[in-house]
Amino acid sequence: MTERLVTLSDVCVRFDGPPVVDHINLTLNRGDIVTIIGPNGAGKTTLIKSVLGIQRITSGTIWRNPQARIGYVPQHLQLQPTLPLSVRRFLMLTGESADTCRQALAQTGVEHLFDASVHHLSGGEKQRVLLARALARSPDLLVLDEPAQGVDINGQAALYDLIRALRDRLNCGVIMISHDLHLVMAATDRVICLNQHVCCSGYPADISTDPAFIETFGQTVAESLAVYHHHHNHRHDLHGDVVESQPAEGCSHHGVH
Known part of the structure; x- marks a missing residue:
């Protein structure tokens, strides 16, 4: 039986001007990986802070599974360098x-x-x-705001592979924000394109042909996200370098290029 972790119903967040998050409906279940994409200023971080309960919503409702533990990776963490x-x-x-x-x-x-x-x-x-x-x-739910921030391209791929592996191992839900469209499309189950409101959502294989996606990101980006099957026989270390060979059939995952 599917276990719900979070449900957002008609959620709006407004500060002084137009809504930053406008009439969002979203359900995240255990085992899901949901990725939120969108241009700068689209309300992505505001949305996940609302999921966490650290951003007050203006209207709508948010239901959180009272038994679910949440782990959060923020986009920025400032540490005093002299400490x-x-x-x-x-x-x-x-x-x-x-x-x-x-x-x-x-x-x-x-x-x-x-x-x-x-x-x-x-x-x-x-x-x-x-x-x-x-x-x-x-955690039962991992909330990740730009988890590959400051990581090079190969390191990003390794990190997204790790997130999928952790989801499988822990049977947790994952909701994350990413700008790394090519890489994250290979790592997620469902994509939500946000620009204050939900422009479009769906499976990675389908989202790049959605007219709302093309309008938001442009035809060139959409065409570059053609679906492929990626097979590789190696893995990357923390710095993105190839460190180990494996049998060719040892790894296969869906992605986009």
Whole structure:
């Protein structure tokens, strides 16, 4: 039986001018990966902050499963550079034990950074540490705001592969924002194109031919998102470098190019 995690019904968020988020209806179930795309200023971050309950909505309703634990990876995390802070201490600020935090790092492939300084991490390492911080709570729902921010192109692909693997392993729901259209189309189950309101939504294979998508992103972008089947026999490390070969049949996933 499908387990609902969050339902938004006719949700609007308004500040001083026109609605930032306008009449949004959305249901996220356990096991879903839903990606929100849209131009700058479309209301994407406002929408997921509403899902989290840290942004008050102007009208409509939001239902959250009262038993569901939520893990959140924000788009930006400002840390005082003069404050000595190890990854261990940073993760334990969640209130979880050192063992739990170490296990969360292992799930994201960076257990070796447990005693490293957070100020010396690469972009890919930092995003995996932030993801581990969210995983330390054993979430039923992962909320990710631009999870590949500051990561190079190959590192982004590896990170989105990791998110899918975590969804499968934890049987959690995932809702994320991304500008990485080509990569995220391969990593998501459902795409929502937002521009204050929902312009269009659907499966990745279908969304690029939707007239509303073409109007928002342009014909050139839409044509570049033709569906392909991507087969590869390697994986990438945190920096996007190829580090290991695997049998050719070992990995196959759908994507766009």
